[in-house]
């Protein structure tokens with residue numbers, strides 16, 4: 126086996142909910158690409174839990190991430206720690222010579238976002254991917270390919286809503302104390318909202334300006350529960366995004382994204398277990414693609430990362446892309462404070478490239494899950 130075809134020796138830093146529920150289910154399916162050779166986790170309970178389900182030997186556990194970074198059997202690290210700790214550990218990892226897959230967002234605020242951007246230049250010889258799994262989600266990539274093919278003509282309006290109850294639930298992301306008292310700007314909107322913004326940018330392109338408003342209506346989180354924002358896109362299209370993390374139950378809502386074009390409408394809907402992309406043509410005919418068993422993009426994200434380490438080339442989930450997503454949330458918060466439209470700086474990397482599996486011809490080659498189409 127050629128050296129660069131050997132599985133990447135991965136150190137996992139932080140083994141909480143995201144690793145257990147999102148990354149490990151993908152990693153365990155790709156032993157040809159990754160082998161976990163060490164993990165760092167200060168919580169004894171979390172460490173024991175990770176060792177049990179992953180079967181990574183307890184002798185490979187460190188309580189301090191710097192001990193893990195000193196190991197020479199670690200080529201790359203996955204950093205999945207609370208948001209305020211991401212930047213410092215990401216920097217330590219790069220300084221130790223490791224390739225880096227770091228969870229989003231790119232820091233706590235604009236200042237840390239800039240510091241994250243500087244890492245790309247300072248450590249230009251390492252692969253850095255910031256976890257934005259929506260860039261790799263099959264249904265979103267399919268929708269993007271349809272748009273690129275002109276399926277709805279010229280996009281003029283985007284409408285996207287996400288409303289649901291959010292209260293601490295055992296085993297859920299909302300149960301983590303660091304999310305209830307967030308030490309990062311915008312709370313849940315910087316944490317979860319950046320994914321929705323990634324979807325918006327994948328499908329609508331870059332935005333030039335944002336007008337935002339917030340409400341604090343959820344006593345279980347020390348951050349705004351509601352964010353609504355209007356966007357003007359470089360293409361000339363306009364759009365609205367509304368997110369409500371409600372304290373009380375809300376009626377079932379479609380929570381879909383609708384893209385209105387000159388020749389059709391595209392609707393992205395459905396829960397994680399069954400994502401749907403429906404094209405409604407101007408003549409009223411429809412086509413729906415249904416995606417089941419896809420993993421929300423984590424598998425593709427790990428493929429992109431390992432391919433870049435093995436073969437060189439750029440990843441889609443760059444620091445700059447995540448910073449651009451984050452700046453739309455921060456711009457909306459600025460706008461809400463000032464009561465005025467905020468101009469957005471041009472993106473460092475204009476547009477989001479459409480990721481395709483390396484070496485394949487189709488959009489979904491080698492990806493988990495099943496896709497069916499109904500005309």
Ligand SMILES: NC(=O)c1ccc[n+]([C@@H]2O[C@H](COP(=O)([O-])OP(=O)(O)OC[C@H]3O[C@@H](n4cnc5c(N)ncnc54)[C@H](O)[C@@H]3O)[C@@H](O)[C@H]2O)c1
Nearest residue numbers: 139140141142143165166168171205206207208228229301
């Ligand atoms: N991409 C996604 O869909 C997604 C979803 C959820 C969370 N995330 C991101 O993943 C990260 C972790 O979120 P989570 O929900 O797993 O949180 P969590 O609190 O469940 O897990 C974080 C873990 O990091 C550990 N930790 C704390 N300090 C550490 C240190 N110095 N070194 C090593 N480990 C340390 C904690 O003990 C904990 O086990 C966050 O950055 C979050 O934004 C991404």
